[in-house]
Each structure stands twice: as C-alpha cells, then as structure tokens.
Amino acid sequence: GEAKVIKLRYANFPPAPTFPCVQMERWAREVEKRTGGKVKVETYPGGTLLGAKNMFDGVIAGTADIGCFCPSYHPGRFPLLEAVDQPIGYPNTKVASLTLFDLYRKWQPKSLKKVKVVTMFTCAPTHLMMKVPLRRLGDFKGVEIRAAGTLAKSLGLLGATPVAMPMSDVPEALQKGVIKGLLSSLEVMKDFKFAEYCRYVTYLGFQVVSFAVVMNKDTWNSLPKDVQKVIDDLSREQALWTGRYMDDHVKEAIEWSKKTYNVEFIKLPPEDMVKAKKLVKPMIDAYIKRAKAAGVPADKVMKDVYSLRDKLAAKYGD
Amino acid sequence: MMRIGGAALVLMMGIACGNMFLRVLWVPIKGSYELVGFLGAVVTSFALGYTQSKRGHIAVDIVVSRYPKRLQEFVESLNDLVCGLFFAIIAWQVGKWATTVWRTGEVSETLRIPFYPFTYGVAFGCGVLALVLFLQFLKALIVPLGRITMGPYRLMMDSLRQRNRRKR
Amino acid sequence: MEGSLVGLLGIVVLLAVLLFTRMPVGFAMALVGFLGMGYVVSAKAALNMVGTDIWQIFSSYGLTVIPLFILMGEITFYCGVSERLYNAAYKWMGQIRGGVAMATVMACAGFAAICGSNTATAATMSTVALPEMKKYRYNPILSTGAVASGSTLGVVIPPSVVLIVVGLYTGQSIGKLFFGGVIPGLILTGLFVLTIYILCTVREDWGPPGPKTTFLEKLQALPGAVEMVVLFLLVMGGLYMGWFTPSEAGAAGAFSAMVLSLLRRTLNWERFVAAVMDTLKLSCMIFIIVTGAVIFGRFLTVTRLPYEAAKWAASLPIPHVVILAIVLVIYIIGGAVMDALAFLLVTLPIFYPVIIAMGYDPIWYGVLITVITTMGAVTPPVGVNTYVVAGVAKDVPLGSIFKGVTFFLPAYVICAAIMILFPDVVLFLPKLLRG
Ligand code: NA
Numbered sequence: 001g002e003a004k005v006i007k008l009r010y011a012n013f014p015p016a017p018t019f020p021c022v023q024m025e026r027w028a029r030e031v032e033k034r035t036g037g038k039v040k041v042e043t044y045p046g047g048t049l050l051g052a053k054n055m056f057d058g059v060i061a062g063t064a065d066i067g068c069f070c071p072s073y074h075p076g077r078f079p080l081l082e083a084v085d086q087p088i089g090y091p092n093t094k095v096a097s098l099t100l101f102d103l104y105r106k107w108q109p110k111s112l113k114k115v116k117v118v119t120m121f122t123c124a125p126t127h128l129m130m131k132v133p134l135r136r137l138g139d140f141k142g143v144e145i146r147a148a149g150t151l152a153k154s155l156g157l158l159g160a161t162p163v164a165m166p167m168s169d170v171p172e173a174l175q176k177g178v179i180k181g182l183l184s185s186l187e188v189m190k191d192f193k194f195a196e197y198c199r200y201v202t203y204l205g206f207q208v209v210s211f212a213v214v215m216n217k218d219t220w221n222s223l224p225k226d227v228q229k230v231i232d233d234l235s236r237e238q239a240l241w242t243g244r245y246m247d248d249h250v251k252e253a254i255e256w257s258k259k260t261y262n263v264e265f266i267k268l269p270p271e272d273m274v275k276a277k278k279l280v281k282p283m284i285d286a287y288i289k290r291a292k293a294a295g296v297p298a299d300k301v302m303k304d305v306y307s308l309r310d311k312l313a314a315k316y317g318d
Numbered sequence: 319m320m321r322i323g324g325a326a327l328v329l330m331m332g333i334a335c336g337n338m339f340l341r342v343l344w345v346p347i348k349g350s351y352e353l354v355g356f357l358g359a360v361v362t363s364f365a366l367g368y369t370q371s372k373r374g375h376i377a378v379d380i381v382v383s384r385y386p387k388r389l390q391e392f393v394e395s396l397n398d399l400v401c402g403l404f405f406a407i408i409a410w411q412v413g414k415w416a417t418t419v420w421r422t423g424e425v426s427e428t429l430r431i432p433f434y435p436f437t438y439g440v441a442f443g444c445g446v447l448a449l450v451l452f453l454q455f456l457k458a459l460i461v462p463l464g465r466i467t468m469g470p471y472r473l474m475m476d477s478l479r480q481r482n483r484r485k486r
Numbered sequence: 487m488e489g490s491l492v493g494l495l496g497i498v499v500l501l502a503v504l505l506f507t508r509m510p511v512g513f514a515m516a517l518v519g520f521l522g523m524g525y526v527v528s529a530k531a532a533l534n535m536v537g538t539d540i541w542q543i544f545s546s547y548g549l550t551v552i553p554l555f556i557l558m559g560e561i562t563f564y565c566g567v568s569e570r571l572y573n574a575a576y577k578w579m580g581q582i583r584g585g586v587a588m589a590t591v592m593a594c595a596g597f598a599a600i601c602g603s604n605t606a607t608a609a610t611m612s613t614v615a616l617p618e619m620k621k622y623r624y625n626p627i628l629s630t631g632a633v634a635s636g637s638t639l640g641v642v643i644p645p646s647v648v649l650i651v652v653g654l655y656t657g658q659s660i661g662k663l664f665f666g667g668v669i670p671g672l673i674l675t676g677l678f679v680l681t682i683y684i685l686c687t688v689r690e691d692w693g694p695p696g697p698k699t700t701f702l703e704k705l706q707a708l709p710g711a712v713e714m715v716v717l718f719l720l721v722m723g724g725l726y727m728g729w730f731t732p733s734e735a736g737a738a739g740a741f742s743a744m745v746l747s748l749l750r751r752t753l754n755w756e757r758f759v760a761a762v763m764d765t766l767k768l769s770c771m772i773f774i775i776v777t778g779a780v781i782f783g784r785f786l787t788v789t790r791l792p793y794e795a796a797k798w799a800a801s802l803p804i805p806h807v808v809i810l811a812i813v814l815v816i817y818i819i820g821g822a823v824m825d826a827l828a829f830l831l832v833t834l835p836i837f838y839p840v841i842i843a844m845g846y847d848p849i850w851y852g853v854l855i856t857v858i859t860t861m862g863a864v865t866p867p868v869g870v871n872t873y874v875v876a877g878v879a880k881d882v883p884l885g886s887i888f889k890g891v892t893f894f895l896p897a898y899v900i901c902a903a904i905m906i907l908f909p910d911v912v913l914f915l916p917k918l919l920r921g
C-alpha cells in the first residue's frame with residue numbers, strides 16, 4: 001500500500017516576507033522534493049503558532065516539530081553560540097553563516113542537547129542606516145540609534161547612544177526623530193522602506209545575529225532513516241544557500257536605495273576602522289569572561305571563530 | 319497584594335514618564351522598555367485574584383439568566399471549580415517556565431538582569447486566582463449543603479421553641 | 487479528524503460554553519484553546535503553551551498601554567476633570583431640545599480623545615451624565631442609549647485600545663491607525679447628535695430643553711474644559727511630535743492628570759487609591775480576554791482553519807466588494823455574540839491576509855472593522871458597554887437600555903457606508919503623517 005505522508009509543523013516568528021521565512025519555504029520545498037513527497041512541511045510564519053521567545057521551548061514541548069529561533073533573544077542561555085555574535089567583522093553572510101554552522105558542528109553545545117539542529121544561519125553583517133551622515137568615528141558621539149541586544153553593546157562602546165525599541169515602532173521613531181538611525185542588516189532599506197528616511201549608510205559590518213532551526217527530538221527519532229539523511233545532507237547546504245540568498249538580497253537593496261532615494265554609502269577612514277575595532281574589544285573580553293563562568297572554554301571557542309572565519313573567507317569572501 | 323500591584327503600576331508610570339523626559343532632555347534610561355514590561359506583568363497578575371473576587375470578568379449571561387435560580391447557582395459553582403482547576407494548572411506551568419528561565423541562566427536583553435522573579439510573581443498571581451475560584455466554589459457549595467445538613471437541626475429547634483411557647 | 491473540522495468544532499464548543507455556562511469570556515477562550523491544543527497536538531504542548539503565553543503576554547511592553555491609559559481615565563474621573571468638561575458642554579448646549587444628550591455624546595467624544603477604552607469611557611460617562619439627564623427629566627431610554635453608544639467612541643477616536651491591538655497584530659503603524667480613526671469618530675459623533683435631534687423632535691417629552699444660560703455663564707464654564715484640552719494636546723501632540731511611544735503617552739497622560747488634579751486640589755489619597763484599584767481591575771479583565779484570545783487563536787492556527795478559510799474566501803469567484811461585505815457581516819454577527827476586542831483578536835489572523843491580498847488599504851480596513859465591531863459593544867447578547875451603563879443606572883431596566891441603543895445603530899451603518907464609499911475619510915490624515 002501507499003506509505004503515509006509525514007506532516008511536519010515548521011514555525012517561524014518574523015513576518016512571511018522576511019529572509020528567515022524565505023529560507024523556511026525553500027527548505028520545505030527541498031525536503032518535499034528530495035523525499036519524493038514522503039514528507040509534507042506545513043509552515044507557520046509570523047509567530048502565529050509560536051512567538052520569538054516561545055519558539056525553542058515550544059519545539060521541545062512539541063507544539064511545532066520544527067522552529068526557527070534567535071539564540072540572542074535568550075541572553076545567557078546559549079553561551080557558546082554567542083561567540084559568533086561578537087563584533088569581530090564578517091565579509092559577508094555566507095562566511096558568517098558557515099562560521100556559525102561549523103562552530104556548532106565542532107563544539108556540539110550542551111544547551112542544544114534537547115533538540116535536533118536542522119540548520120543555522122545568520123543575518124547579513126550589520127551597518128548603520130542614518131538620517132544624518134556619520135563620516136568619522138567622532139560623529140558617533142551621543143547619536144541615538146536603534147539597536148537590539150548585543151548590537152546595542154558595541155554601539156555604546158563606539159560612543160553612540162543605543163535605543164532599544166520594538167521594530168514596529170522604528171519607522172515612526174525615525175520619521176519623528178526619536179532616533180537618528182538604526183543598526184541592522186541592509187535588506188530592511190528596501191523591505192521595510194527605511195531608505196525613505198535614511199539617506200546615509202555608514203559601513204560597519206562588525207556583527208551578525210544568529211538564527212538556529214531546531215527539531216523536536218522525538219519527531220526526529222520517529223523519522224525513517226532515508227528522511228533523516230535528506231535532512232542531514234541539507235543542513236550545511238541550507239546554511240550556505242541562506243547566506244547566498246541574503247548577500248544577493250542585500251546587494252539588490254543597496255542598488256535600489258541608490259537608484260530610488262540616492263542614498264549615500266559611506267566608508268569610515270581606515271584609521272577610524274582600526275580605532276573602532278579597538279573600542280569594541282572590551283565587549284569580546286567580557287564575553288569570554290562571562291562564557292567561562294558558564295563553563296564554556298571561551299578563549300578556545302573564540303579562537304575557532306576567528307580561524308573559521310578566515311578559512312571560510314578565503315573560499316567564500318567576495 | 320493589591321498594594322504591590324498598585325505600587326508596580328505607579329512605578330511603571332514613573333519609569334515610562336522618566337524615560338520620556340530623559341530622552342527628550344538627555345539620554346534614555348537603559349532598559350526602560352523591559353522594566354515597564356516586567357512591572358506590567360506584576361500589575362496584571364497581582365490583580366487577577368482581586369478582579370475575580372469582585373466578579374470583574376465579562377461573561378455572557380443572556381441564556382443563563384433564564385435558567386431557574388438553582389440551576390444558575392449550580393452552573394456558576396461548576397464554572398468556579400473548572401476555572402479554579404485550570405488556573406491551578408496555569409500557575410504550575412508558569413512556575414515551571416520560571417524555573418526553566420532560572421536554571422538555564424537566561425537574563426533580560428538590555429540590562430542583562432535575571433528576570434525569573436517576575437515570572438514566579440506571575441505564577442503566584444495565577445495561583446491566588448485559582449485559590450479565589452476554589453473559595454468561591456466552596457462558598458457556593460456550603461449554602462445548599464448547609465440547607466441539607468442544617469435541616470434536622472432546624473426541625474429540632476423549631477419543635478423545642480414550640481414546646482417552650484406552650485409551657486408559657 | 488480533519489484539522490479544519492476540529493477548528494470549526496472548537497468554535498462551536500466555545501460558543502456553547504460562552505452561552506450556556508456564563509463562564510467569563512477570557513477563561514472560556516483560554517480553556518477551549520488549551521483543550522483543543524491538547525487534542526490536536528499533545529497535552530505537553532498545551533501545558534507548555536499556557537505557561538509561556540501567559541508570561542509573554544503579561545510582560546509584553548506593547549500591552550502596557552492598556553493599564554496606563556486606563557489609569558489616566560480613572561484619575562480624570564475620580565478627580566472630576568471629566569465632570570467639569572461635561573458641565574461646560576452643558577452650559578453651551580443645555581437649552582436646545584435634547585441638548586443635554588447631545589452634550590453627553592460630545593463629552594463622550596472629548597473623553598474618548600484621552601481614554602482608549604470603551605468600558606472605561608462608558609463607566610466614566612454614565613456616572614457623570616446619567617444623574618444630570620435625570621435632573622432635567624430626560625427619558626432614560628434616550629439618556630442610557632446616548633451614553634452607551636456615545637462611549638463606543640472611546641475606541642474609534644484615538645487613543646484606542648482596539649486600534650492598538652489591531653496595530654500590534656497586523657504590524658501596521660499604531661500612529662497611522664490612530665490618525666485614521668479621527669474623522670470617522672467625528673462623523674459618528676455627528677450622526678449620534680443627529681439621531682438625538684430626530685428622536686427629540688419625534689418624541690418631544692424625551693429631551694425637554696434646559697434653562698437658558700447667559701453668554702457670561704457660558705464663558706465662565708469654559709475653564710472647566712481647559713484641563714481636558716490640555717491633556718488632549720499633550721497626549722496627541724506628544725505622539726505626533728515623537729516625544730513618546732504610545733505606552734509613554736498613557737503614562738504621561740496619567741501623570742499630567744495627577745499633576746492637574748493636585749494643582750486643583752481635587753486629588754486626595756482615597757481617590758488616588760480608588761483610581762488605581764479600578765485600573766487594576768479593568769486592565770486585568772482586558773488582559774485575561776487578550777490572553778484567552780491568543781490561546782484560542784493558537785489552537786485555531788494549529789488546526790489550519792484560518793489558512794483554509796482565508797484560502798477559501800480569497801478564491802471565491804465573486805467580486806472583492808462582495809467578499810468584503812461578507813467579512814463585514816461576519817464582524818457584525820461576531821460583535822453581537824462576542825466581546826468586540828476578543829472577536830477582533832480571533833478573526834484578525836483569518837481575514838486580515840485575505841482583505842490585504844485583495845488590495846484594500848490595511849489602515850482603512852483596521853479602522854473600518856473597529857467601527858463595525860464597536861457597534862457590537864452595545865448590541866445584545868454581549869454588549870459590554872450596555873452592561874456597564876446598566877450597572878450604573880440601576881433603576882433603568884436592561885430592556886429599556888437595549889431599546890435606547892437600537893435607535894443609534896443606524897448611525898454605525900451609515901458611518902461604515904461613508905467609509906467604504908469615501909476611503910479618504912480614513913486615509914486623509916494618515917497620509918499627512920506619511921508625508
Ligand atoms: Na479613545
């Protein structure tokens with residue numbers, strides 16, 4: 001007789017058009033195709049099934065079989081993965097995503113033992129989108145910029161005033177001048193039309209935000225071997241695919257911003273970049289100290305992050 | 319308990335206002351958003367029991383108000399029992415969640431402070447609500463029970479009184 | 487069982503529990519959602535859901551607007567700010583036939599401009615206005631009907647709890663939604679006044695004219711309205727200028743109301759405590775409804791009913807206007823049998839994507855369904871506003887109040903029709919904001 005179709009519920013928290021959901025739909029299509037229709041993936045974008053902060057535990061409880069979550073939304077809970085979110089600078093998303101994935105693969109952190117990791121990826125390296133031009137490091141002083149979590153920390157060290165606020169408040173806050181800009185990956189210039197307000201971009205590229213896609217352990221164990229193989233084979237490939245998609249998407253957003261709103265893209269002078277890197281160094285030291293206290297050999301992990309990044313940059317750096 | 323809830327409400331107003339003034343004049347309070355959110359949790363959860371004790375929750379009584387009085391009372395006390403059980407479960411689950419947050423060492427996003435005490439606070443508020451519901455259920459149970467158990471006693475008292483009257 | 491079928495069954499069970507057991511709306515939605523999630527997925531998932539969702543909702547920054555705005559309304563109520571506004575309006579309009587009722591509706595609109603909640607507006611306005619109207623021998627059918635409908639302006643004229651919830655759930659700008667509600671709110675106010683005028687012309691004894699006042703008396707009453715105007719300018723102006731977020735606007739409003747009342751020496755410790763207690767009770771009630779709706783919504787989501795329904799409605803081979811009409815009729819029925827806010831929360835994920843996919847403007851749609859569902863706040867069987875008014879006007883039978891409300895229903899329908907025919911009455915102000 002015909003084998004029963006396996007249904008997998010895949011939950012995601014941001015709205016459907018954003019890149020974590022785009023990669024979710026791609027993954028769903030690929031798995032359905034590669035298993036010859038044996039598996040059907042039902043997707044739940046926009047936090048309708050599980051919200052951003054309920055995602056990880058919701059997957060453990062089995063509310064969704066698969067969930068995409070952001071470890072930095074649970075500060076302190078995933079100390080090893082935090083290494084990738086430190087301000088060390090990444091040339092592009094492909095390198096950052098694979099650095100995260102390979103680091104996970106090598107260290108297999110115990111904070112993720114309760115789930116099966118499906119894939120991991122990062123957002124594109126973050127830059128400053130501003131209403132006022134920031135041409136030198138000295139221009140940063142006291143400027144209010146929206147930044148969340150770990151991004152706020154590095155921004156503060158550079159002299160700016162980080163402002164925490166929900167993303168939904170950002171357009172109005174920008175328009176009214178509550179904030180002068182935001183630190184984020186650049187696709188939002190086009191996707192959320194931030195180019196309407198921000199006519200200047202200052203390149204920084206220090207940090208990324210990590211995402212992890214995890215599966216309920218019982219669901220994983222119940223899957224047939226061939227399906228498991230399809231998912232395992234797809235995991236690193238998916239990380240690279242997402243990185244490539246993101247890089248292309250960001251390039252497109254930059255071109256669009258230049259063409260539609262004549263946005264100026266600013267590079268800080270090299271001596272300022274050197275100084276900026278020195279300024280954010282205490283953040284990495286603080287991380288190492290904190291992670292060590294949590295039982296993570298953080299100096300070794302950090303060393304791995306640097307060497308993975310450089311190795312991958314040689315292959316995938318543009 | 320309501321004092322803590324009220325104090326949290328006033329504090330919440332203070333922080334939100336303070337943040338606004340400071341942002342316009344100087345720099346915003348770090349983590350004002352998370353603090354206001356955590357205090358909001360205390361405000362709402364500590365008011366749960368009080369609101370229920372005043373029967374302050376909206377219900378649809380268009381059909382039930384046409385039931386006979388006895389059936390209405392029965393349905394009401396059944397509600398209290400079911401909701402009491404449900405909120406006992408919720409209190410337990412929120413408490414479990416608080417323990418998870420505590421054990422995994424999760425801290426708040428901006429201030430990096432442990433926030434599990436607030437989560438335990440919500441669990442406590444839910445527990446008090448369950449308690450209020452159980453008490454309301456017991457109260458509804460005692461009245462008809464009293465009628466039954468007090469029945470023979472009342473008969474005896476009545477006959478005694480009548481005998482006394484006759485004696486006079 | 488097929489997922490969508492479980493979802494439909496869940497709705498039927500919820501309605502049955504609501505109607506036949508008098509279980510509070512919020513508890514009932516949470517309980518049915520919890521049991522449904524347990525049935526569709528697993529007990530473990532259902533248990534995890536209630537625990538984490540309650541914490542997430544209770545600690546959400548976005549929802550802190552609710553207690554803060556209610557606090558502002560309660561303080562203005564306990565310190566007589568709203569009573570003085572009412573008095574000024576009365577001095578200006580009392581001598582017209584039905585004028586006190588018209589002034590009441592306008593005072594409702596004024597209070598709605600600083601208070602975001604229907605129930606808070608209804609509680610405030612009925613305690614202030616009903617004794618006044620009784621004093622001038624107004625028919626209770628007219629007076630209670632006017633207060634109950636007038637206080638629904640609380641969620642149409644910004645700030646508005648319903649518009650905030652719509653904004654949070656659709657990702658639309660709350661500021662734009664607020665500005666979208668201004669003109670429809672004024673239209674609705676005008677239509678209510680017109681209704682009162684017609685009623686008092688037909689039934690001359692319903693709204694006897696009050697004593698004449700001199701121009702001097704009118705002028706002397708004006709300072710009473712000043713506080714309210716100051717509060718209004720502060721909250722709306724501050725939101726517009728970008729001094730604060732909606733939550734901070736509520737906090738600022740509450741704080742300024744306190745300062746104003748302290749300056750006038752109308753605020754004392756007892757009144758302050760009473761205002762805080764009422765705020766806790768009201769916001770707790772609303773949070774429980776929000777939580778119940780979220781949990782019930784998660785259950786509906788996991789049955790995939792919303793997705794199937796949206797797909798079905800969107801694929802109907804009928805003109806978009808007809809689909810919109812079907813959706814609006816569902817909202818009228820839903821508003822009649824459920825609390826407006828709760829019904830919006832349950833149905834937004836179902837219909838919002840469909841309506842937007844058909845190319846309608848999200849801000850326009852958000853304001854339109856707010857007007858439609860707020861009508862449900864006065865209609866039987868679940869008419870929260872009517873119940874609040876009935877709670878204050880203990881001497882008026884519920885039947886009379888519902889009868890009074892019926893006269894005001896055409897105003898909502900006309901207002902909705904105007905919004906559909908001329909979308910710019912909603913979109914004009916938000917477009918300015920965009921500029
Ligand atoms: Na309002």
Ligand code: NA
Pocket residue numbers: 821822823824861862863864865866867868869870
């Ligand atoms: Na209704």
